[in-house]
Amino acid sequence: MPQIVFEREAPQQALIDAALAGSVNRPFWGDDVAHLRRSFPPLQGKASTDLAIVGGGFLGLWTAILAKERNPSRSVTLLEGRQVGWAASGRNGGFCEASITHGEENGEQRWPEEMAELHAQGLQNLDEIEATIRRYGIDCDFERTGVLVVAVEPYQDEQLRGEGYMDAAQIRAELDSPTFLSGIWEKDTTAMIHPGKLVLELARVAVELGVQIHEQSAVTVLQSRGSRVRLATGQGELDAARVVLATNAFPSLLKRYRWHTIPVYDYVLMTEPLSDEQLASIGWQHRQGIADMANQFHYYRITRDNRILFGGYDAVYNFGGKVDDVYDERPASFTRLASHFFTTFPQLAGLRFSHRWGGAIDTSTRFCAFFALARGGKVAYAAGFTGLGVGATRFAANVLLDKLEGLDTPRTRLRMVREIPPPFPPEPLTYVAVQATRWSLNQADHNHGKRNLMLRTMDALGLGFDS
Known part of the structure; x- marks a missing residue:
């Protein structure tokens, strides 16, 4: 079987081991904002609310903000099982993309007749994210620099040839890697953000708008009571008129959707800050995100303080679909990523990694989010973002609020929004x-x-x- 470039040009094991030595197994984003994090009290006793939101990641926080913007008098309570943003929202690569279909190819295959509208709504959503960041003074290192899609094998180069094609010299003038054969620069569809900062800032905005946030308040019971819904946690009980479930890769509180997503673990490395000389050796003046074209692809980007995040390739599913902290540590994946990093950037030999981490992605059979109502229209649910939820969660929040309010909108009329994908089969x-x-x-x-x-x-x- 032919070797791929990362096998043909693999670095020495000693270089890999030295680079990983001393790295810590936790997300860099959380460490970077630990001094800014505020705690929210757990739900205790009985309370009532107009809208309850279960989950304190991007989907839950965007839903809370948009709900208050739509109706400031509506009471909104958000329940988070641990800390806001501790799961996928605080572990991703920080690629905030316009696509709401997990890329144009996936959208064209499934909803070709409405792809133009899906593309337009995705761009509008990204524009509105940028406008929201400016309106509330959100500090999240937002840089709308786009993404370079790069070919690292000859067959990928052939697939790229067409409008916007950049040959090896042109693409390496943007970012100098000997693995790059060609590429394209999608300039308007992606922004880079700091996920840890965005989570904390969205929580700040939500609280300023009047949202009640409770951490350490995992919901264990979701029960209809006439026209309302009862949610129970370990220490409290919440009575709500409407509920949004934003639980991402965790088992759905709606039993019928338990197998509509599975948790797939993704792994990431973060380097120490590059010196001026190291940065000059690779270029990257336009600070784009990068993605290669393999099925087992890599994604990487540069941070505000000139670290390189390098992730992807392995996508690991564990038997039974469990989400467990023990899966965050996977030495084989980190070693493989470090090897591929130095194949990509041999001029950075000697650079060390400060952080390594893993996390669960909520994968659906159609590769992008789906939307559902339950309990007589009182409960709305979205999941299945399949790794592209940083931007798409805001679109999903609007869809869920539209559905709960019974609105007929351009969003709810989309076939993509109306269809539910098939579930995964049961184990084994x-x-x-x-x-x-x-x-x-x-x-x-x-x-x-x-x-x-x-x-x-x-x-x-x-x-x-x-x-």
Whole structure:
């Protein structure tokens, strides 16, 4: 089987080991804002609210803010099981993308007749995120620099040729890696953000608008009571007229949707800050995000203080679909990422990693979020962002509020919004299917991108596995 560039040009193991030595296994974003974090008290006793939100990540926080902007007199209470933003919202790469369909190719395959509208609404959503950041003075290192999509194998170069094509010299003038054969620069569709800062700032704005936030308040009971809904936590009980479930990769409180998503673990490295000389050796003056074109792809970006985040490639599903802190540490994935990093940037040999971490992505069979109502229209739910939720969660928040309010809007009329994807099968079928799919994707990456019968069949059925 042919080798990929990361195998052909692998660095020495001693370089990898030295770079990882001393790194800590926790998200950099949280460490960077630890001194800014405020705590919110757990829910205690009985309370009532117009709108209850379960989950304190991007989806929950955007829903809270938008709900108060729509109706300032509405009472809104957000319940978070641990700390706001501790899960996927505080562990991602900080790519805030316009796409609400997990890329144009996925959208074209599933909803070709409304792709122009989906693209327009996605761009509008990103524009509104930028406007919100300016309106509230949100400090989250927002940089709308776009993304470079790069080819690192000859067959990928052939796929890129067309409008916007940049040859090796042009792409390496933007960011100098010997692995880059060509690329395109999508300039308007992606912004870089600091996820830790954005989470804390959204929480600040929500509180200023009158939202009640309770941390350490995991919801264990969701029960209809006539026209209202009862939510129970370990220490309290909340009576709500309407509920939004924003629980991401965690098991849904709605049993019917338990297998509509599975948690897939993604892994990330963060370097120490680059010196001026190190930064000059690679360029990157326009500070774009980067993504390569493999099925097992890498994503990387530069931070405000000139660290490099490097993640992706491995997408790991654990039997039973469990979300557990023990999965955050995976030495094999971190070693592989470090190796691929130094293949990408051999001129940075000697640079060390300060942080390494993992986290669960809520993957759906259609690769992007779906939206649902339950309990007679009193409970709204969205999940399945499949790794592209930083921007899409705000769009989803608007969809859920539209649905709870019974509104007919351009969002709710989309077929993409109205359809529910098929669930994953129960175990052990999901585990077997995911492992077979991962094997097939790896084979395709090692065979000039050629997809085997299993992948072609899944493509035809609109099913799959991604991160």
